[in-house]
Amino acid sequence: MNWEVIKKKDGKNGTGNWGGFDLPLDAVMEAASSWKRQVGSEQKLWLCWNISHRWSLLQQRMVLEAGWTPVVGHDPNCQPEHLTTLPGAIFIDFGKELDLKAVWPHFPLEFAFLWAPKLAFWHADLLMPMDKMHKFAAQFDALEDGQMAAVHSTGGLRHFFNRKTHRYWELLGCTTEAASRDQFEKGCGWWRNFHSHPNGPVGEKAQRAAYWYDSGVGISYWEQRYKQRVVRLNERELTAGHCSEIGHKNYKKSVHKGLELDLNFDLDAVARKMDLEEWLPPKN
Template sequence: MTDTFNRDDWYKHDPDQRRYAAGNGSWLAITPEEFEAITAQAKTAWRSALEGIAYPWLCWSVASDWCLVQQRLVRSVGWTPIVGYDPRADVPPIIDGAILMNFNKEIGFPKLTPMVPMELTYLFAPRLAFWHSDLLVREPLLRKIAELFKALSDGEMAAVDDRQRWHQRIRGNRGRYWELLGCTTRGASQSNFAHGCGWWRRSYLHPNCQTEEERNLRRRRYTWDHGAGILAWQELHNGKLRPLRAKPLQEGHCTKISNKRYIKQSPNNAKKDLTKDLVFNYDLNEVCIKLGLAKFL
């Protein structure tokens, strides 16, 4: 990985924020040394921990009770919960059969999101399902999704379709694929990385996006946000992707989106803290009852 810009200039007004942004998964923020440390962990400790696990599903804890419900749901559809966590949260308890992973052990970022391991799936797992920490899904739908994920051939992936309509795309807003819920295979992840088209923000700064022509194309055509690289992989490199509809997931997505009563408890920047926002704005019992998931409490 080589630098093509001065990140110190970008973060000069708040140097501390750079490490928060790096923990979010950003090619702008992360240093070559930090990326090498993450890669080394993926090749060794992460791979060893997941050896023999055919169907790992990443559950990222920002609140232990929410994560336990997610773990139970994942186990109920025949997958193995792989439990990571934001370092600002307590180390979460795990259910029988789950695997607790400290993805931040050798890195020490002040914040870590699932984007970091998701980017390097090909180094440590045959496939990896994932979902937002603030998402719960009704049982029948989750079973269908889990079977779709199992049926992905190596080289395929699935993600929530957040592409824009044709008239918005003409104006330059193409949208992205959203990490709200999805699954990648080793072959797809390896292809993502080889083409410089992964999950992290500002994919045009990916070390494998090497030509000025493609970097400029991505700046013009795609958003800087997470998942824009996945859309670029599909459109520019014929990536195989199964889109998931966002609408059926909305009722269980406990977010500020479309919630006028949501009161933010943390900054709307790289230091955003879901460990505070989620539990302040949503009651887990109420959400589970609404979705028919009370037995998973």
């Protein structure tokens, strides 16, 4: 592997953008060894990003109920009032050793092969009925090392036949150590501007630069270029429980995504809609 320092462009080292990353990769490897120690012998990890206290607790409860171990991370720019971790869950400050000022879930996801045998993941604003949660958990459990699953997006109907815009995104999915390692070694992965990946073949840089810049395009390229099979999850199955700006006509902006989530969506109402009252944490 080419553990070189990437030229700095925007300094947002923790946001998952190879075009703006300037940390030495051996420092990331050292940090990841700490993450690996913290997860210990756990084999089925599920990344839960805490941007809002009660939403995070509900997600942690759902993951535990599905038989997986929640790994709770957070972004210092979106600091919840509480960072409570339930018994059986693991809190990791992914930006601590690297002194990251912003940390998105894409950061630890890109380096999953360094710390997680199997890592499921989902958006902080995604909920679903428990029967569906159990279904996806079983599907992820059945993945063999080297396989992965994620939600596929074409970028809209007008881009359906343009594979350069296609991507997998982190709404819901699961990766394995071997799949994550192969993606990294081949210069593909979750971060934006995958054409700037340090392991990308020099002869392919122009070809890769013709692809869309967004996160997860590298996963789609890995599938296309190296004939890898990614299990495609159906986004329509998740739409009802995806509490995001997408499709929200009167969405209100705030200073960070956690406040926006609570401002635009009533967790109790969403939980009732998903039949999740049993796992709903009490209000403080």
